[in-house]
Amino acid sequence: MSVAQAVLIAAMVGFAAFLVGGVLVPRIATRNEQRRQDQTGLTMSQVLDLIILASESGIAVVDQHHDVVLANPRAEQLGLVRHRLIEDRAWVAAQRVLETGNPEELDLTSKTPQRGRENIAVRVTARLLSKEDRNFVVLFADDDSEQVRMEATRRDFVANVSHELKTPVGAMGLLAEALMESADDPESVRHFGERLQSESVRLGRMVTELIALSRLQGAEKLPDLDVVQVDDVVSEALLRCRVTAEAADITITTDHPSGYEVLGDRTLLTTALSNLIQNAIAYSPKGSPVSISRSIRDGDVAIAVTDRGEGIAKADQQRVFERFFRVDKARSRATGGTGLGLAIVKHVAANHNGSIDLWSKPGTGSTFTLRIPAHVEKAGTDTRGVRAIGKRETGMEAKR
Incomplete structure (x- = not known):
């Protein structure tokens, strides 16, 4: 190849590169931009403006002269920018x-x-808008309230757990010491031994409920739900509470089996109902009744537990579902209560897309109502909805 031919080829390559890089690429980019604008009616600048306006983060750009050159409404709402x-x-x-x-x-x-x-x-993060031009700073502000609340809740929970665990652990240490010093006195050994056993049972119950509550709190709605017979849940919960009720001379009455069904976890639902019954027994006078009833309310199966205890003051009714909250601390400690039972009920209800309601009047008693969405067979939901359950109940009544 001659020198002239090489020069000619190089010139052609250079010209081609010029056409591609200097003419074709910008023209294609312009054409694509025009096509996108024709399709959406928006320029790229307008799209970016809309993204900034709709951002959940507050965004502001400030220059070296303290001038705010850009800010979205969220920046004003979060206090990052005030009056420009x-x-x-x-x-x-x-x-x-x-x-x-x-x-x-x-x-x-x-x-x-x-x-x-x-x-x-x-929470605000500030950084250079561009490393090449160090005259502008972009600031991003985010609402961190939920994270702060969660951290505060975690600290409170750890503090409460530490405090609550100290009581039975400390008592067990003192009782064990008294037990050793009473080795020659069988009556004292029996007395301190029974108290030691009682505290160990209370400690074990608290640990079990703490584990259950920690699992429930971080859980999403239950993904795999089974059809649960409400009557089975009531029967099993009554069986769990029978010994406690007999010891307190409490009579528990229930309505007739209903045939109602819900979608959920049978073990969790039984635990929740058992906690409600145990709570009613603990706060009822000796010899008074506790009643359980089942009904349908607005598409939910409602299981109500009613006691004839002292009732709960209006100011405390919203707090009884908090962890470790006790209306009557002296009675709760006397009965071995952990202060976690109603908190567990609340989270079980939430994980089943349900709720827990409370009616109470001081001097009259209280009614806790666990509500879980009713399960209805598909064949009965096309026109009658929950009435399919009602028919099943009617059939059961006829058999009795």
């Missing part, structure tokens, strides 16, 4: 970013509640 000015603490962080080029994080939670607005926890 960046928040003072955020500006200090932005200045450090401009000086060092390193990202900064800060807590922008307001120390004092804002009038007419819930006080929320705000």
Whole structure:
């Protein structure tokens, strides 16, 4: 190949590269942009603006002169930007970013509640908008309230567990010491031995319920649900509570079997109902009745447990489902209560798409109602819905 031919080929290659890179690629990009705009009616700039406006994060861009060049409404809502000015603490962080080029994080939670607005926890991340042009800082603000609440709940839970476990563990240590010192006194040995056994049972029950509650709290709605006979749940719960009821001279009455069915986990539902019955027994006067009834309410199977105890004050009714909350601490400790039973009921109901309701009047008694969506055979749901259950109940009544 001659020198002239090589030069000609090189020129042709260079010209082709110019056509592709300098003419064709921009033209194709422009054509694609035009085609997309024709299809959506929006330019790329408008699309980006809409994304920023709809973002759940507050977004603001500030320059080295302290001017806010861009901010979305969420940035105003979270307090990152106020009246087109960046928040003072955020500006200090932005200045450090401009000086060092390193990202900064800060807590922008307001120390004092804002009038007419819930006080929320705000976490902000600031970084350079571009490493090539170090004149702008972009700040992202996020509502961190849920994470803060979860962390506070975790700390409270650990503190409460530690406190509650200390009581039986400490008691068992003292009782064991007294037991050893009473080796020559059979009556004292029996007395301290019984108390030691009682505390060990209480400790074991608390650990079991803590494990159950920890599993329930982090769980989603139950994925694999079985058809559960409500009458079986009631019968098994009564069997679990029979000894406790007899010891307290409590008579438990129930309505007739219903034939109702729900979708759920039989073991969890039985545990929840047992906890309600145990709670009714613990807070009922000796010799008083406790009743259990089954009904259909707005498509739910409602299992109500009613006692004739002292009742619960209005101020405490919302708190009885909290972990370790006790209306009467003295009585709860006397009966070996852990303060976790009703919290477990609440989470079992939630995991079954159900609820737990409370009616109570001081001096009259209380009714706790566990509600779980009713299961109806498909053949009976086309026109009659829950009435299919009613027919089954009627059939059972006729047999009796």
